[in-house]
Amino acid sequence: MNVFVRYISIFILFLGGRIVQAQSADSLLVVDDIQFDVKGYYVDESKKELVINLFAISYSTDPREYKMNTFSTQVFDQKKQPHFFSRIQMGNVLVKFEDKQNYLHYLLEEDKPVDIQVVVKDWKKTDKPLMIKLVFESSTEEGEFLDVPIPLKN
Numbered sequence: 001m002n003v004f005v006r007y008i009s010i011f012i013l014f015l016g017g018r019i020v021q022a023q024s025a026d027s028l029l030v031v032d033d034i035q036f037d038v039k040g041y042y043v044d045e046s047k048k049e050l051v052i053n054l055f056a057i058s059y060s061t062d063p064r065e066y067k068m069n070t071f072s073t074q075v076f077d078q079k080k081q082p083h084f085f086s087r088i089q090m091g092n093v094l095v096k097f098e099d100k101q102n103y104l105h106y107l108l109e110e111d112k113p114v115d116i117q118v119v120v121k122d123w124k125k126t127d128k129p130l131m132i133k134l135v136f137e138s139s140t141e142e143g144e145f146l147d148v149p150i151p152l153k154n
Contacts, residue, residue, distance in 0.1 A: 029148070029150060030059070031146055031148050032136075032138055032139050032140075032146055033058060033059040033060045033139065034056050034057065034058050034059070034060075034066070034108065035056065035057045035059065036054060036055075036056050036134065036148060036150055037054065037055055037056075037057075038052070038053075038054055038150060038151075038152060038153070039053040039054060039055060039115075040053055041053065041129055041152055043123055043125065045125060047121075048121065048122055048123055048124075048125075049086070049119050049120065049121055049123055050075065050083075050119070050120040050123035050127075050129055051117065051118075051119050052075065052117065052118045052119075052120075052129065052132055052152065053115065053116070053117050054115075054116040054117075054118070054132070054150065055113045055114060055115050055116060056090075056108065056113070056114050056116060057111060057112070057113045057114075058108035058109065058110055058111070058112070059110065059111070060108070060110060060139065061110050062110075063107050063108065063109045063110070064107070064108050064139055065105060065106070065107060065108075066090070066104075066105070066106045066107070066108045066136055067103050067104075067105055067136055067137040068088070068090070068103060068104040068105075068106075068134065068135065068136045069102065069103060069135040069136065069137075069145055070085070070088060070095050070097075070101060070102060070103060070104050071084070071102060072133075072135035072145070072147075073085065073088065073118070073132070073133060073134050073135050074132070074133050075118065075120050075129055075131075075132050075133075076129070076130045076131050076132075076133065077127040077128060077129060077130055078127065078128040078129075078130050079127075080130065083120045083123070084097060084120070085097055085118050085119060085120055086119050086120060086121035087117075087118075087119045088104060088116070088117070088118050088119075089115075089116070089117045090104055090106045090114060090115070090116045090117075091106055091114045091115065093105070093106050116134075118132060129152045130151070130152060131149050131150055131151050131152055132149075132150050132152060133147055133148065133149050133150070134147075134148045134150065135147050135148070136148070
């Protein structure tokens with residue numbers, strides 16, 4: 001009887017672990033075979049800048065071009081007011097707002113996480129970031145851009 005109870009306990013623990021994994025997998029933000037995660041954000045009060053750190057992971061088996069529309073990518077505060085970036089860095093690619101570059105191009109490889117940092121100048125200490133909206137081109141239809149709102153929780 002002891003052996004039977006032990007096996008049932010192990011089975012229940014195994015099944016419970018699988019259910020927890022399934023629930024956490026459902027809460028992931030995956031769009032167009034790219035997973036986006038927020039690492040965190042902070043306000044640099046000395047520079048009056050909001051710094052948001054994200055990362056992206058491609059699930060596509062082939063390397064793919066990630067083409068971000070930089071001027072459509074915005075940060076929203078608690079009043080739902082949009083703010084443009086001052087600079088966006090993805091991996092080693094840097095785009096500054098004053099360069100007036102419409103797109104950021106990056107080659108994503110399968111299962112290789114890439115850091116994304118978005119900086120917003122003149123951020124008021126009283127403002128709280130609510131979300132960041134990334135806009136990038138679909139991998140299946142050229143010219144179609146996907147809006148990805150990512151909630152910022154700290």
